[in-house]
Amino acid sequence: MLELQQKIKQAGLRVTHPRLAILTLLKQHTEDLTVKQIYQLLHSQQQRLSLATVYRVISDLVGCFHG
Template identity: 45%
Template sequence: MNELSRYERQIKQAGLRLTAPRRIILRILEQSGDHPDAAEIFQRAAKMDARISLATVYRTMKVLEETGAVERHAFQGGPARFEQADREHHDHLIDIETGAVVEFTSPRIEELQRAIAEELGYEIVDHRLELYGRKMT
C-alpha cells in the first residue's frame, strides 16, 4: 500500500472527512523532497486546485498535525515547516543562510546520545536533533 493510502486511512480513523484539499496537501507532502512551509504548500496546491486558499492550507495542516499524519518543525528563526510523520528517524541540518533543510542519519550520533542518556540513568524514548550551520567555503 502506498504512503498516501496509509495517511488517508489515518485521517478517516480519526473520524475526519478526506476532503479534496486534504488529499491534495497529502499528495504534495508525499512527493515533497523538502520541508515546505504553509506558504510553499499553498503555492503548490493552488497549481493543482485554484480554489484552495492559504487559510485552507493552515487549517488542513493543523488537522493533519493533530491526527499525527504530519510532523511540524519550528526551526529557529523561520516559519513552521512540515513533513510526513512516521518516516524513518532522521535529524536535520538547517542552512542559516538559505533556510535549506538537509536530512541526515548518523549511527555514531545515535549511539553517543544513547550512551550519554544511559550514563545519566535514562533511556531515550524520543528526540530531535537540529544542527544550524553554513556551507564551508
C-alpha cells in the first residue's frame, strides 16, 4: 500500500481512497481491463465508487503516468 501511495504522490496527485482502490485492483489483475470491468470488480469487493469516479480516476492516472 505504501508503494502505491508513493506512486500517487510522485505523480503529483493527492492520495485518495478511490485512487488507492483502483491502483490496488489493477496491481492484482495483470490482464487488460475496461473501465466497466474495473467498476464491476470494485463493486464485487464492496468498493462503492460511482462509474463516473472510476472514469475520472483512470483519466487522472493515465494523464500522469502516460502523459
